[in-house]
Amino acid sequence: MIEHLRDKGLGVGFACRVLGLSESASYARKKRPKSARRLRDEQLMPLIEQVHAESGGTYGVRRITRALKRKGVQVARCTVERLMEELGLEGVIRGQRRPTTVPEPSAPRPPDLVRDFTASRPDQLWVADMTYVRTWTGWVYVAFVLDVFSRMIVGWQVANHMRTELPLDALEMALWRRRIKKDSGLVHHSDRGSLGGFNWSSQHPDLGGVRRGHGGLEFEDQRCSGGAASAVAR
Numbered sequence: 001m002i003e004h005l006r007d008k009g010l011g012v013g014f015a016c017r018v019l020g021l022s023e024s025a026s027y028a029r030k031k032r033p034k035s036a037r038r039l040r041d042e043q044l045m046p047l048i049e050q051v052h053a054e055s056g057g058t059y060g061v062r063r064i065t066r067a068l069k070r071k072g073v074q075v076a077r078c079t080v081e082r083l084m085e086e087l088g089l090e091g092v093i094r095g096q097r098r099p100t101t102v103p104e105p106s107a108p109r110p111p112d113l114v115r116d117f118t119a120s121r122p123d124q125l126w127v128a129d130m131t132y133v134r135t136w137t138g139w140v141y142v143a144f145v146l147d148v149f150s151r152m153i154v155g156w157q158v159a160n161h162m163r164t165e166l167p168l169d170a171l172e173m174a175l176w177r178r179r180i181k182k183d184s185g186l187v188h189h190s191d192r193g194s195l196g197g198f199n200w201s202s203q204h205p206d207l208g209g210v211r212r213g214h215g216g217l218e219f220e221d222q223r224c225s226g227g228a229a230s231a232v233a234r
Helices: 002-007 012-019 023-031 036-054 061-070 077-087 165-178
Strands: 125-135 138-147 152-159 187-191 219-222
Touching (some): 002 012, 138 165
Antiparallel strands (some): 138 152
């Protein structure tokens, strides 16, 4: 990072102060010889690339580790995983990747309210998303809401399904934890997936004046001035 900033015209001393590093340590690190681990990595990386290429780009961490051991190269699986990530290599995944949300082309698209993803105060802009984790008992889905100003996760929810109540419960948790009131000016921004296609109805408690809706590309934002509201997957 320091070298990159220096190439951009910033002084090493200034970059170190911004990053909270020691300038003398930065210069010492450049003069210091490579560690044994780094020398070992530089020996393993061409071998990993060779095995990956010989497999037609299909081998993953486990198979490359086994192939190297068959060649007489003793290496830990975690080392292969780390170096493959550094090299940008990955194996072929059987089956399709697990999708989280799928955009619904027929759903209406309210105007995009967020172009600048910055905030000058807490609870001014929230962004939401979903992810998934494979466990021994199946897939687990996680919905979360993040405050752009503080980068703090203000609401979350975990479930074994991707139904609409999952992201909605995460949003409600955030509203409850942050004690959001009407006319707060809060904007809630999420992608335009099947669970992001929120409709209003009278079957859900008041969401406290949160603004939500769909964006022009793959985002959504809307604003609600109050009243009962709920999210329904389209």
